[in-house]
Amino acid sequence: MNKQFEKKELKKKSENLSDWYTDVVLKAAIADYAPVKGCMVIRPYGYALWEAVQDALNRMMRSAGIENAYFPLFIPHSLLEKEKQHVAGFSPELAIVTIGGGEKLKDPLVVRPTSETIMYDMYSKWVHSWRDLPVLINQWNNVVRWEKRTYLFLRTTEFLWQEGHTAHETEEEAMEMVMKALNWYRQIYEDYFAVPVVMGKKSESEKFAGAKTTFTVEALMPDGKALQGGTSHNLGQNFSKSFDISFQTRDGKSEFVWQTSFGFSTRSLGGLFLTHGDDSGLVLPPKIASIQVVIIPIFRGDDGQEALLEYCGEVRDALVGQGIRARLDNRDSQSVGRKFNEWEVKGVPVRLEVGRKEMEDRAVTMARRDTGEKVLVERKEMLPKIEKLLEDIQTSLYETALKHMNDNTRDVSTFAEFEDIMKTTRGFIRAFWCEEASCEARIKEATKAATRCLPLGAAEENGVCVHCGKPATHRWLFGQSY
Amino acid sequence: MNKQFEKKELKKKSENLSDWYTDVVLKAAIADYAPVKGCMVIRPYGYALWEAVQDALNRMMRSAGIENAYFPLFIPHSLLEKEKQHVAGFSPELAIVTIGGGEKLKDPLVVRPTSETIMYDMYSKWVHSWRDLPVLINQWNNVVRWEKRTYLFLRTTEFLWQEGHTAHETEEEAMEMVMKALNWYRQIYEDYFAVPVVMGKKSESEKFAGAKTTFTVEALMPDGKALQGGTSHNLGQNFSKSFDISFQTRDGKSEFVWQTSFGFSTRSLGGLFLTHGDDSGLVLPPKIASIQVVIIPIFRGDDGQEALLEYCGEVRDALVGQGIRARLDNRDSQSVGRKFNEWEVKGVPVRLEVGRKEMEDRAVTMARRDTGEKVLVERKEMLPKIEKLLEDIQTSLYETALKHMNDNTRDVSTFAEFEDIMKTTRGFIRAFWCEEASCEARIKEATKAATRCLPLGAAEENGVCVHCGKPATHRWLFGQSY
Numbered sequence: 013m014n015k016q017f018e019k020k021e022l023k024k025k026s027e028n029l030s031d032w033y034t035d036v037v038l039k040a041a042i043a044d045y046a047p048v049k050g051c052m053v054i055r056p057y058g059y060a061l062w063e064a065v066q067d068a069l070n071r072m073m074r075s076a077g078i079e080n081a082y083f084p085l086f087i088p089h090s091l092l093e094k095e096k097q098h099v100a101g102f103s104p105e106l107a108i109v110t111i112g113g114g115e116k117l118k119d120p121l122v123v124r125p126t127s128e129t130i131m132y133d134m135y136s137k138w139v140h141s142w143r144d145l146p147v148l149i150n151q152w153n154n155v156v157r158w159e160k161r162t163y164l165f166l167r168t169t170e171f172l173w174q175e176g177h178t179a180h181e182t183e184e185e186a187m188e189m190v191m192k193a194l195n196w197y198r199q200i201y202e203d204y205f206a207v208p209v210v211m212g213k214k215s216e217s218e219k220f221a222g223a224k225t226t227f228t229v230e231a232l233m234p235d236g237k238a239l240q241g242g243t244s245h246n247l248g249q250n251f252s253k254s255f256d257i258s259f260q261t262r263d264g265k266s267e268f269v270w271q272t273s274f275g276f277s278t279r280s281l282g283g284l285f286l287t288h289g290d291d292s293g294l295v296l297p298p299k300i301a302s303i304q305v306v307i308i309p310i311f312r313g314d315d316g317q318e319a320l321l322e323y324c325g326e327v328r329d330a331l332v333g334q335g336i337r338a339r340l341d342n343r344d345s346q347s348v349g350r351k352f353n354e355w356e357v358k359g360v361p362v363r364l365e366v367g368r369k370e371m372e373d374r375a376v377t378m379a380r381r382d383t384g385e386k387v388l389v390e391r392k393e394m395l396p397k398i399e400k401l402l403e404d405i406q407t408s409l410y411e412t413a414l415k416h417m418n419d420n421t422r423d424v425s426t427f428a429e430f431e432d433i434m435k436t437t438r439g440f441i442r443a444f445w446c447e448e449a450s451c452e453a454r455i456k457e458a459t460k461a462a463t464r465c466l467p468l469g470a471a472e473e474n475g476v477c478v479h480c481g482k483p484a485t486h487r488w489l490f491g492q493s494y
Numbered sequence: 495m496n497k498q499f500e501k502k503e504l505k506k507k508s509e510n511l512s513d514w515y516t517d518v519v520l521k522a523a524i525a526d527y528a529p530v531k532g533c534m535v536i537r538p539y540g541y542a543l544w545e546a547v548q549d550a551l552n553r554m555m556r557s558a559g560i561e562n563a564y565f566p567l568f569i570p571h572s573l574l575e576k577e578k579q580h581v582a583g584f585s586p587e588l589a590i591v592t593i594g595g596g597e598k599l600k601d602p603l604v605v606r607p608t609s610e611t612i613m614y615d616m617y618s619k620w621v622h623s624w625r626d627l628p629v630l631i632n633q634w635n636n637v638v639r640w641e642k643r644t645y646l647f648l649r650t651t652e653f654l655w656q657e658g659h660t661a662h663e664t665e666e667e668a669m670e671m672v673m674k675a676l677n678w679y680r681q682i683y684e685d686y687f688a689v690p691v692v693m694g695k696k697s698e699s700e701k702f703a704g705a706k707t708t709f710t711v712e713a714l715m716p717d718g719k720a721l722q723g724g725t726s727h728n729l730g731q732n733f734s735k736s737f738d739i740s741f742q743t744r745d746g747k748s749e750f751v752w753q754t755s756f757g758f759s760t761r762s763l764g765g766l767f768l769t770h771g772d773d774s775g776l777v778l779p780p781k782i783a784s785i786q787v788v789i790i791p792i793f794r795g796d797d798g799q800e801a802l803l804e805y806c807g808e809v810r811d812a813l814v815g816q817g818i819r820a821r822l823d824n825r826d827s828q829s830v831g832r833k834f835n836e837w838e839v840k841g842v843p844v845r846l847e848v849g850r851k852e853m854e855d856r857a858v859t860m861a862r863r864d865t866g867e868k869v870l871v872e873r874k875e876m877l878p879k880i881e882k883l884l885e886d887i888q889t890s891l892y893e894t895a896l897k898h899m900n901d902n903t904r905d906v907s908t909f910a911e912f913e914d915i916m917k918t919t920r921g922f923i924r925a926f927w928c929e930e931a932s933c934e935a936r937i938k939e940a941t942k943a944a945t946r947c948l949p950l951g952a953a954e955e956n957g958v959c960v961h962c963g964k965p966a967t968h969r970w971l972f973g974q975s976y
Contacts, residue, residue, distance in 0.1 A: 060561070080542075
């Protein structure tokens, strides 16, 4: 399944990020274009990354008492209409089923773009008393938001995600959940993907359709564009009032529940691929890589093949026994050069080269994907050295990405400078903004950059809006976006 | 979230299986009706069972080198049409998207009823040489086959499943995979669900649309109706010829790949619920139950609550430490009677009752859900006794179901007897059949019973068809179906 290697060489990240990205995602067999406009196929090597995200997020969610469930794919249009901002936000991008079982449907069905409405219709049936709260439900599913052009992972009509939906007795408790989820997303990016993010609050015009407040994690890509990495919403009582999710309080009154929703999608993997990697292909951070170490036996002629493979197998078993995700590439249908090339493109963090010399010396040659560095390591020191190396790679990838983000986050006080940056290097800009939507729209029109968020913990200051000069109290983060 | 307990009592399994089934699935909070015709919501307590199935099947599939991936929800109608039997089989039950992003689509999209066509379009792109084989891919997803009436789990428009799709160099290798998958399905039913099944081959008229041969696991429900539990198909070269999935063989020729597909769905959970359980609710086999042991503290007044809860917590920790899925129900919002009732309906295999007496004696009272039997067990003997009890329950549930299946599987040689059985007790009938589709259709018209399968290993014999009297070589399994 590595046909594409034969056809042509990989495009260069150093020359054109976007061309490289598409090329490497295809050639590493992460994903492929589907025969349906706007859609893609996630191939096993890419899907394994998503399964790793699922494992990690499931652990985090379970620790907060959240359980998984499944709600229908189809939503009657009438349900969607119950929350006015929500339907207005999603209407332009809906896919609609009008024929079912050979008949024209009287009541067309929307393919879910998100599940607030169908879930909350059920919540109103399930919740009556404070004893029924909190409701802590998550689902892993597919959602559809119409797109005409596919940008692998980053923009597809269908994508996979988790959507958590909780209901609480108090807004305080709901806000705790909102921040918990936001922190889980930060952890996935920073600890697993080695991608630093800024956590913050979205502006009114950028918030989720139907939310009271939306929080986000924002990452900065190598081309200076921002990627919205995941969002967590305080829904207040907007939906509970529309869907009549009310409960008897502990003191016998009736109140509407306080709700949250939060989502993390396969889009995030696009950010992972864009951030790391080089002209030779992907570089996957060890913590998320499905193969952390690949072992490649190097034969000279037919002599001693069996002994070499046995030694390689022993090395593999030792690694696996230590909990390291190792694979022995013993295919005889591929040359060593082709194998090196393939695993480089696929971004496996560590390659072990094992030839007759290594076998005779009871050693392995350890090659590091991110720097290319090679060292000979004695077999008996191999396990701790590889564990240390995997940690070093994880840290080093994060630090490189953090340096890039810090170097490209600029405090700006004049609009001329703002415009100039967005025409050249791009990146994040921190600037005072008056918080008026019309002013935000004009900034975007002039520079293609919108507010990304108000970073958490941003100090209250006395300033003037970078665009209109009106009084402003906070520096917002601006950026062009994917 | 246990509102329904207050409203009315559970319907009786002993009086009406179908009414009991729906009632218990709703009251145990396994699932609920959705506000969309033909669809349902799988609630956390039900979804946990599906997650357990996923874990078990993922382990089995991984052992055979199968990897998970994801293909699009939407299929262009033109792709579906490429395999003629396939499109004919699925056309009547399709849901079709005709509007996307506010515009009428020129090329309407089918919501996948199964993914052969969209996957094989990709396989033809990926496979060129024997080096690219085998392709061993599975996906966990949602599929849609139009239904007007919902029968929870057993008949829903949308359902969840896994669909495995493999491609091989030889038919022999493909057939090995077909049988491997069938055996995995048998294991899930027999070892996890404690539901015995018959493995066999489907008749020509009952096989999968597009398959060369379909194999099935068939279970017998308490009302004597059969449930098709999972199917595994030898697709031969039917699809590879339609989709042009050809490869260069080891000796340089060009050949079409040999394919399989196999699927196991949430429908299976319906069979699990129907098989076990009684007038007090579900009975879940320990191996699949998400909660195997529930601990209920029994307070008399407020005295000594804290010490009792501490002791219960210690018991819970000991169980969890042993790998037993235990939960302490320490809610003070529910009475002990309500808790007993709730966990009985939910079918938790073992209940531990812990009152002051048990605490003072360093003991627990162990109640077994399937028989109702209660014994006092010393704390220090608790772990091995509970482990043994869980095994006993698993075995006993299986044996009871096996006895029911054996008692209701009858060798029949006259059509009068056949008709009589299908009018009264139903069950499985083993009878000679001429293997002509028209005769099979007439049997079904007269008795509502169709062939379920030709059991694996059925001997070749000289017989006459139970219906038409023509020569027949094998006894087929017949039954009415869900």
